[in-house]
Amino acid sequence: MTEADLTPELISSRRWSDQDVQAARLPVVDVPFVTIGGGLGSFAITDMLRIAGIPSTAIKVLTSIDRPDQTYQFLAENSQIPSEERLRSDSGSTMDNIWGFPSYALREAAASSGLKAKLKPLWTVLTEPVIADYFTPQAGKVYEGVTNEAERIGWDSMTAKGQVRMVRARHGGGYFTVLTPPRGTPPPPGSGPTKRVVYRSSHVHVAVGYPGVKFLPDLQAYRQTHNDFRVVNAYAPHEYVYEELVRRPGTVMVRGSGVVATRILVRLLEDREKHGAQTTVLHLFRNYVEGPQGESRRFRRQGRNGFAYQAFNYPKAAWGGQLKEKLEGLEGQERADLINAMGGTNTPLRRRWDHIIEGARADGSYRAWVGKVTSIEPGPDQVINTTIVDPAQGTAELGANYIIDATGLESDISEHRLLADLLSHGGAGRNPFGRLDVEPTFEVRGTRNDPGRLYASGSITLGGYYAGVDSFLGLQYAALKIADDLASTGFGKRIRLGRSTREWWRWMRNGPIPN
Amino acid sequence: MTPTLFGRIQTRFLLLATVGLMWTAIVAPVLPRSGASIGTVYTATLLALVVVAVVGVIWELLYHSIQQYRWEKDWPILFSLLLGIPEGVVAYYVLGTLLDPAPTPLTFTPHFVSTWLVVWLTAVGPFRVFLIRWRFRGGRIL
Numbered sequence: 317m318t319e320a321d322l323t324p325e326l327i328s329s330r331r332w333s334d335q336d337v338q339a340a341r342l343p344v345v346d347v348p349f350v351t352i353g354g355g356l357g358s359f360a361i362t363d364m365l366r367i368a369g370i371p372s373t374a375i376k377v378l379t380s381i382d383r384p385d386q387t388y389q390f391l392a393e394n395s396q397i398p399s400e401e402r403l404r405s406d407s408g409s410t411m412d413n414i415w416g417f418p419s420y421a422l423r424e425a426a427a428s429s430g431l432k433a434k435l436k437p438l439w440t441v442l443t444e445p446v447i448a449d450y451f452t453p454q455a456g457k458v459y460e461g462v463t464n465e466a467e468r469i470g471w472d473s474m475t476a477k478g479q480v481r482m483v484r485a486r487h488g489g490g491y492f493t494v495l496t497p498p499r500g501t502p503p504p505p506g507s508g509p510t511k512r513v514v515y516r517s518s519h520v521h522v523a524v525g526y527p528g529v530k531f532l533p534d535l536q537a538y539r540q541t542h543n544d545f546r547v548v549n550a551y552a553p554h555e556y557v558y559e560e561l562v563r564r565p566g567t568v569m570v571r572g573s574g575v576v577a578t579r580i581l582v583r584l585l586e587d588r589e590k591h592g593a594q595t596t597v598l599h600l601f602r603n604y605v606e607g608p609q610g611e612s613r614r615f616r617r618q619g620r621n622g623f624a625y626q627a628f629n630y631p632k633a634a635w636g637g638q639l640k641e642k643l644e645g646l647e648g649q650e651r652a653d654l655i656n657a658m659g660g661t662n663t664p665l666r667r668r669w670d671h672i673i674e675g676a677r678a679d680g681s682y683r684a685w686v687g688k689v690t691s692i693e694p695g696p697d698q699v700i701n702t703t704i705v706d707p708a709q710g711t712a713e714l715g716a717n718y719i720i721d722a723t724g725l726e727s728d729i730s731e732h733r734l735l736a737d738l739l740s741h742g743g744a745g746r747n748p749f750g751r752l753d754v755e756p757t758f759e760v761r762g763t764r765n766d767p768g769r770l771y772a773s774g775s776i777t778l779g780g781y782y783a784g785v786d787s788f789l790g791l792q793y794a795a796l797k798i799a800d801d802l803a804s805t806g807f808g809k810r811i812r813l814g815r816s817t818r819e820w821w822r823w824m825r826n827g828p829i830p831n
Numbered sequence: 832m833t834p835t836l837f838g839r840i841q842t843r844f845l846l847l848a849t850v851g852l853m854w855t856a857i858v859a860p861v862l863p864r865s866g867a868s869i870g871t872v873y874t875a876t877l878l879a880l881v882v883v884a885v886v887g888v889i890w891e892l893l894y895h896s897i898q899q900y901r902w903e904k905d906w907p908i909l910f911s912l913l914l915g916i917p918e919g920v921v922a923y924y925v926l927g928t929l930l931d932p933a934p935t936p937l938t939f940t941p942h943f944v945s946t947w948l949v950v951w952l953t954a955v956g957p958f959r960v961f962l963i964r965w966r967f968r969g970g971r972i973l
Contacts, residue, residue: 633904636967637833
């Protein structure tokens with residue numbers, strides 16, 4: 317018997333009936349709620365729904381990874397945030413706790429031994445950002461918390477492994493989600509051999525993270541032409557670059573001026589101090605920020621030495637204050653403009669990092685350049701030559717042994733197969749940023765199939781009514797809005813004072829959420 | 832914290848009416864009262880809460896306008912803690928004009944300082960447990 321698979325009729329039609337799926341002999345699994353991705357976005361909504369009273373049997377997490385923090389950790393480690401380093405996230409953005417209390421700073425204080433160690437995180441949150449830099453949690457502590465919370469809510473019992481190929485509307489309401497399980501996965505009980513499993517659900521949530529990270533076009537062209545892997549992306553594994561630079565002196569060009577670029581500069585320069593590397597860093601800016609940004613005294617952020625500085629991706633009030641309220645009232649280009657003005661490329665001003673970079677600038681091991689790249693060519697002696705033009709300084713040729721692209725350019729959402737399908741067959745559209753257009757409730761506009769609803773959260777919704785979608789707190793905010801919207805349709809309970817307090821107490825006791 | 836103007840005012844009222852009130856009920860009998868009756872102490876302390884709430888609306892307008900010059904549009908918790916000093920001084924004088932005889936600093940100060948601390952600790956800590964949307968709404972409850 318041949319394996320059951322999608323038929324051309326299914327692939328081409330926007331809406332399927334139960335009979336269509338049956339005719340293709342595809343096994344169907346019924347579950348009220350499906351979340352696609354299995355990363356922190358899926359984790360946030362699953363945590364919230366469990367707390368809102370949804371049993372674990374009513375949720376299916378379709379995922380290709382083993383742990384919800386796996387992809388996050390992978391990207392963080394590549395971009396030079398190992399577990400002991402601190403993230404760019406605040407004390408109250410507790411990924412494993414929907415309330416934000418106890419905060420990471422409180423927990424760090426509780427877990428430390430010795431009065432001084434206990435007081436340090438508390439002093440930091442008390443005096444941030446006036447005296448101390450903002451408190452930020454250690455990456456490893458966030459992962460530990462997520463692992464623990466995943467266990468508490470029964471995460472593993474809700475996951476199904478595989479790649480999601482498409483989501484299609486169902487005649488009669490709800491959706492079909494097509495999963496391609498890994499080769500060799502036994503078919504669901506009672507069904508024959510199959511390449512796909514179809515999940516039939518009322519509601520679907522899409523949280524697939526970044527559609528992809530790409531290189532700057534000039535670097536992409538160079539890599540393709542010369543097949544040269546000394547041009548690396550900051551988000552991809554590139555530890556060998558640092559190892560090689562410790563072994564022999566070299567020059568590295570860093571492109572980009574966001575937080576990842578800063579982390580990489582700090583790593584390169586710290587390797588000089590700690591491991592005696594003799595690295596010269598050429599930092600190439602596209603836009604060099606000379607001073608504070610912003611025309612108005614009431615909307616101005618710090619900037620100097622090329623960098624725009626702010627503690628987090630956006631001003632803090634974008635997550636829950638007056639800037640959030642302002643954004644909620646804007647549409648179209650106005651909304652995009654405010655998101656750009658609050659965000660754009662920026663990096664936190666941390667005393668330690670600033671000290672390292674300024675020291676290297678003084679001794680010549682760090683040099684900043686500004687300009688537009690006109691050509692990248694291989695040169696003699698293992699050097700890649702980048703020619704830049706700057707209106708003020710003229711033309712310069714910069715030679716480097718490695719080029720690290722830390723601009724973090726994200727691919728278009730249509731590069732992702734599932735999202736492309738939602739755009740072409742699911743009724744989804746794009747927002748002013750070109751990402752998925754979502755309602756303030758994070759429902760994807762144009763995909764409603766009553767009584768079913770389809771939601772999205774995370775980076776793929778940037779450009780909507782909430783700026784910080786690609787952050788711990790943003791994922792939790794989206795999860796809360798989705799859970800509230802679902803509760804209004806009768807799926808789960810709205811988390812009001814009583815439930816909130818009871819569930820928080822259960823969390824404090826680390827009590828598993830019963831079904 | 833990232834309050835909006837309405838969020839500030841609502842949070843102030845709600846915290847004073849819950850945590851502030853409970854704390855006052857507990858602490859009033861043990862305050863130094865220099866001969867005054869317990870009834871007088873309750874009148875003075877409860878009125879102090881009302882004064883901090885009402886005069887607070889003016890304070891909040893001032894804080895909100897200062898906040899506009901902060902890029903983050905946030906209100907550091909250190910500010911909220913230390914602003915208890917000027918607010919306490921003003922509240923004491925306002926209370927003095929409302930009550931005859933005016934409460935003594937010996938009664939007013941321990942009540943005000945301890946209430947401010949309890950309310951502040953609640954706001955920066957466990958308050959969000961009860962109202963899960965509060966921190967996303969700039970402190971608005973309604």
